[in-house]
Amino acid sequence: MRPPQVCSLASQASTVAAWSTVTVNTASRTSCRLTASFPPRAAWTALRTPALGRSYATQHQRQPQSSSSSSSASSSSSSASRRRSVTPFNDDGHVPxxxxxxxxxxxxxxxxxxxxxxxxxxxxxxxxxxxxxxxxxFSPNSKVSSFNRAVDRIKADHRITDLLGDSRKIIAHGEETANKWRRARPIASTERTDSQGEHLVMQFHVEGPRAEGMAYLHLLRRPGQSEFVYQYFYVDVPGHDRIYLEKSVGSAPSDKKGTLFGIKWA
The missing domain is CATH 1.20.5 (Single alpha-helices involved in coiled-coils or other helix-helix interfaces)
Known part of the structure; x- marks a missing residue:
């Protein structure tokens, strides 16, 4: 064994350092070599102590990990055993x-x-x-569609606009109700079916800047037909003659007024 290695081993521990100092002062280089070949037990203890400390620390570090894994497994098993029962009111589909x-x-x-x-x-x-x-x-044969088409024809007829006023200011609405919103007033209409087909009879009010009137129309859809056709469509303005927009032969009511028991009937 070389002397420098022996000296380095002796310098790693405090006890070995003290022993080497006494030996250098009292002995020669040969005696240092001889004594170094047989180091005392304290030097080996000092060398082995760090390794033992590291192994002890490693064991202590591994023990918490194993204990934590076992505790997590036990907690998961206990949580699985403690899950609430599934009912029709709390089932969220998470349980397989x-x-x-x-x-x-x-x-x-x-x-x-x-x-x-x-x-x-x-x-x-x-x-x-x-x-x-x-x-x-939305259907072309619905009441709303028939009403809108009739109002458009009234506004486009110059005979009616001459009596009621500007077509852009003519308003059509249903029967008078407590509702002040005129478009919400119900339109008086009747639907029936007979041998001739489906009948739709409707009447509504028309108002303009100059006068007011009533519009009457009768629509008929015969068997095998897809659309209604006018039987009659006219507008009555008080103080003026009846204005026909559509008139089928023999279907429109007469505009002549008769007298019965002193009462004039239309």
Whole structure:
């Protein structure tokens, strides 16, 4: 063993350093070599102490990890065993079907059946509303469409505008009600079906800057036809002759007035 290595080993521990100092002062270089070949037990203890400390620390570091993993596994198992039972009111679908009991499967099936029923009811109601809007508002043969076409024809007829006033200021509305919004007033109409086909009879008010009047129309859709045709369409303005916009032979009411029991009838 070389002397520099022996000296370096002796310098790593405080006890070895003290022993080497006494040896250098009292002995020669040969005696240092001989004594260095047999280091005392304190030097080996000082060298082995850090390794033992590191191994002890490593064991202590591993123990918490294993204990934490075991505690997490136990907590997960306990949480799985403590989960709340599935009912039709609290089921959110997070629990797999395979982990449900028989009663819980029945509860989930009942909830899904109820949800499906609500979807079906919503679809039926939506279809009914759409059908009503189409037949009553958007269809060419609906009451609203017939009313709008009649108002447009009234505003386009110069005979009526001469009596009522400017066509841009003519207003058409239904029967008088407590509602001040004129467009919300109901339009008096009657629908019936007989051997001739489908009948639509309607009347409404027309107002202009100069005068007011009443419009009457009768529409008929015969079997096999897709659209209504006018049987009569006229406007009465008080103090003036009746103005016909449409008149079918034998279908329009007479504009002659008769007297019966002293009362004039139209």
């Amino acid at each position: 079907w395979s982990e449900l009991s028989g009663g819980e499967k029945t509860a989930r099936a009942a909830q899904q059946t109820f949800n499906l029923g609500m979807v079906v009811v919503g679809v039926v109601l939506t279809g009914g509303v759409c059908y009503f809007l189409f037949t009553e508002v």
